[in-house]
Each structure stands twice: as structure tokens, then as C-alpha cells.
Amino acid sequence: MAPTVSTVSPSQGPTSGGNTVTITGAGLTGATAVRFGTTPAASYTVNSSTQITAVAPARSAGSAPVTVVSPTGTSNSVAYTFIAAVLPSVTAVSPSSGPTSGGTTVAVTGTGLTGATAVTFDDTPALSFTVNSATLITAVTPAGKVGAAVVAVITPGGQSAASPGAYFFYAAPPQLHSASATAGPTAGGFTVTLTGSNLLNASAVLFGPNSATYTVVSDTQINVTVPAGTGTAPITVITPGGTSNPLSFAYIPAPALTALVPTSGPTSSGTVITLIGTALATTTAVRFDMSAVPFTVVSDTQITATAPSGPAGPVSVTVTTQGGTSAGLAYTRIAEPAI
Secondary structure, eight states, rough: OEEEEEEEEEEEEETTTTOOEEEESSSSSOEEEEEETTTOOOOEEEEEEEEEEEEOOOSSEEEEEEEETTEEEEOOOOEEEEEOOOOOOOEEEEOEEEEEEEEOOEEEEEEEEEEEEEHHHTTESSSEEEEEETTTTEEOOOOOSSEEEEEEEEETEEEOOOOOOOOEEOOOOOOOEEEEEEEETOOOOOEEEEESSTTTTOEEETTTEEEEEEEEEETTEEEOOOOOOOOOEEEEETTEEEOOEEEEEEEEOOOOOOOOOOOOEESSSEEEEEEEEEOOTTEEEETTEEOOOOEEEETTTTEEOOOOOOOOOEEEEEEEEEEEEEEEEEEEOOOOOOO
């Protein structure tokens, strides 16, 4: 029975020949010749009844049927394409940066990319690549070290040379160390300073799922305008190096006062007032008009404060917390009767 050929790998090579081609099939033992069209292989080795490795001969560009000859006959043919040697070039890589962990899908553009057999990043093979056309390859970056890596494409025509556009920059992952505030009002709108490392080229700052506006001051500092939100929101920074570790941030609801007990007292100081309301746990100040007074937070709904002295008449009592300042409730000072 004549031998059969099922695959030829690779299925193409340079017109100069000299590359190794693996031929798989059946009944290959005892092969007396391997031909590329009418041209014999430069050399070949019968590895088993199902595999031969052959060195392609030189031949003009175009398709050539590969056949195996044995005493029992000549096999069917499988096409192999001889490609005129064109040295590939890489002119751009987009995006041009990504994390050291790899996994970034990049578009490699250039010329002579057809038939690429490898794409490398500083000699490390891409995790995968697809030849889209003679001018475009889509590749997935391998892991790499921080810094610039030469992106090279290897084809039967040779390996591309380094050029200004043939670089991919591996960025260190961002790290957050601290935030100048870890809580604030649900309305947002105030500035928080983030400190960390590898923060340059930040593309986003997030409070949970919400994007914040920000200014990158340096590699170690970002000033952020906090967006509105509720509950607990992790702060993260995204750069070409990836997403940072999270810092916890808590949105504090605005305080509200519902009652004062008592609602009036003497013009002299010393009267203890109970303030009743909601979201009072993080109170930082209690004021009678503009005067800050001593206070004690009893619970999230109750504060005791000492009324200051002042002229007779109403004053506005407010509470300030990390969530903002409450609306005021009236406390009335009553002048003592004259004798």
C-alpha cells in the first residue's frame, strides 16, 4: 500500500530552503524520497511509520505539493508554500504599555508579517498571536520585567529589527499606601490625597464602581475629587501596570437634628442639652450659632452638650460630622427676671 501524507508543518517557508519540515502520515517506513514538487528534499529522516522530518530545498516562490515515495508507491500530496524572503518590520505596537504580569492584547503593525512563526517581547515568545494580514498581527504579551521590551516578528524572511515603534513598556503595578481621608459625606465633592507608588499614567481612580476626577501630582501622589456615593467603597487606581490594592473609604450620611431637650435655658452657661437626631456617631463639633461647645456622643442618635452663655434670644444649634453639617434647631436663652 502506498504511503499517505496528512500534514506538513510548517506549511510554508523561505525560497532559500534550509528549514525543517515535519511530515506526518501513515506507511512512511522505507521512504526512498521526499519531494517538494519535482525538487527532492535537501535531506530527510524517517522517524517512524507516521513521521518524517525533511529539510526543505531551495525553490521558486509558490505552492509545491509535498509527496513521499516508497517501494510501495507515491503518496498523496499536501501543499507547502515557498515564500520569497521579505524581512519583516515592526512600526508600532498598540497599546504600547501594560502590566508586568502579561496578558495584554496588542496590535503589532508593520510590513512583511505574513507567515510569521513567532512574536517575541525581549526574546520571550508571546502567549499567543494571530497573523491578521501582511501588516497586522494581534499578540498577547507574556510576563516581563519593568521597562521597555523590543517587540520582534520572525517570519521565513528573517527577524524584524528594533525600531522606535517596536517597543512595549512593562509598567510596575500601582500601589496605594494611604488616603488623607478615609470617610466623608455621601455628596462627595471634597479633595482626598492618595499616596503610593507607580501612580504615573493613571487612567482611572475609582471609589467602588464610581469614577472620580483626579490630578496626578507625581509617581507617589494623586489628588482626587471624591464622587458621590453610599456605604463602603474601595479606592483603587488603574494604570498601564494594572489595578492597585484597595483602600477602604466610608460614605457618611449627613447628620440630622430632630429635637433639643430642653429647648430653652438661662443666658448663663452650664445647662446640659440633649440633642436627638440621626447619623450623629462621627460628630466633630456642636455649635450654638458660631460658638463651639463641649459635647459627648452618647450614640448615633443622641449627643449631650453644654450650652454657652449669651444674650437672651434664640440661637441655632448645629452638629458637624464627617457626613457634613446638620440644619439648625432653635435653642432660646431666657433672661432672668430683674428684681
